[in-house]
Amino acid sequence: MDIFGIPHQALLGQVMLGLVNGAFYAVLSLGLAIIFGLLRIVNFAHGAFFMLGAFVAFLIGRYFGIGYWPAMIMGPLVVGLLGILFERFALRRLYKLDPLYGLFLTFGLVLVLEGGFRVAMGSSGHPFATPDSLRGVVNLGFMVLPVYRAFVILVAVVVCAGTWIIIEKTRMGAYLRAATERPDLTQAFGINVPILLTLTYGAGVALAGFAGVLAAPIQHVNPSMGSDLVIIVFAIVVIGGLGSVLGSALTGLGLGVIEGLAKVYYSEASSTVVFLVMALVLLLRPSGLFGREEN
């Protein structure tokens, strides 16, 4: 069966691969949305923290022989702690200023982290072995999918759902939502908003670090693996709107699929299709698909 002249096996195959990319977009834009919601800061360093997570997994494997599964805990942990330090000693000074300064500061951090890793590790990629238990392939009938990629999609969905549950259904999430709406009132009710901000930033970048560990076996671990990704994620965030956590995750997955489809039908456009969709959304629905009008 052909769909617009493309065999449906090839089509479904690209859609599956698009879903894998979309899984990363989803986890990353989720973290961006959480951070933006509470801190009003667009975290340019999100991609750098993603790269950092991948490098933590790679380095602890190389020097301490620690495997993939512990790295899934340690990567986000290290990245989250660094994020907390960064928030505590730098970002915090900017909350009263125009949010653009936050963008600039995190951009500076990107340069420092990327440059630093380039000095220490070189520019070329380091291969990272897929864990034994996730090797091999599954035959889906229309395509042969490596187990690891299926695992990535699954984990991303679980992480997004888990984050949504934490934000919407727990007490901690209620504090978070309250502080997002009215930080001053929340503070007046005796909730320590500054610590909440610090922890939120830490958790947001830990998500990016987690995505980095997840990406390590697929991409070669290298210093610039995060920065090109983060620009795509920015476009996705503009498309989805930063207002909704679930919305940004769905947009991420969706755009991954669209990118996969573009690879089949017009491969030259596959690197630009996300930006084209963004331009289209801006023309038709400027506040984003799930967005609220911002001021």
Add this chain to the structure above:
Amino acid sequence: MFSPALKRGLLVVLLAALLIAPLMPHLIYPIFLMKMMCFALFACAFNLLLGHAGIVSFGHAAFFGGSAYITGYALRDMGWSTELAILAGALFAAILGIVIGALAIRRQGIYLAMITLALAQMVYFTFLQAPFTGAEDGMQPIPRGSLLGFIDLSSDTRLYYLVLACVAGGLWLVNRIVNSPFGEVLRAIREHEPRARSMGYAVDRYKIVAFALSAGLSGLAGSLKCVVFRLASLTDVHWHMSGDVILMTLLGGMNSVFGPAIGAVLISLLRHYFDALGAWVTVVVGLIFMLCVLVFRRGILGEINHLLSRRPAAPHPLKEEQNAQI
């Protein structure tokens, strides 16, 4: 604040120094001087948006690097004379500025910055894939061509004076725009957009025109750089370049007209003299960036102005109700 006489004096001295500089090539390398002038124009043009309209574009590399490709194409593949090729580059950038600006101003502030970044990335990929750009190798060598069809520009000295004239003209124009009624309206929009709108100003149109002017002048700088180096490359359309010009502007001081030029000179010097250190330069640039944002938001010229003025300035440059100085 500098007195007008002092300002004029400084400008005359600077211009005189730049006029005689190519007579002493052993003192300072003319090509490097031309590069610094291009970046000075680029940064001041960028600041039309950031400092005076309060619009943060994170995609100015698209204009700077894109115009270089167009100029290169006109010179190498079409055989146009140099001034036409440079004009074509600047015009292309201005039109691109209208398109990107019209899309980007549909959102504000932080979103606008992300949109310009994304659209500029799209321009980057377009040039990466276009058949005439030579992809990763860049476009080279591009002939410098001749001015008006008969003044050969292969001599660095002749080219130097052309670049100096263009940059001086461009900077004069930036100054004119900032201190014109149009510039006043831009500042009014920056300070309080709804009020400017309620006074009957077509806010969106003003923003798009500001985008076009800033992009066109950035394009002029990019075209000149392309002629100087005979090269149009991906480096100049990459988002790192967009970040660089923001840093130059912050460092020099965005509440002034010519402050960004100081930042441009300093960053060019840093990149030039510490080039051998490789990736360390990126680290240092990043640290300067963070330092500027955290403790040095007025920038160099802003600090000087602050020290010279008795009136205490508000601590927040973007919101400062302060007219452009110098």
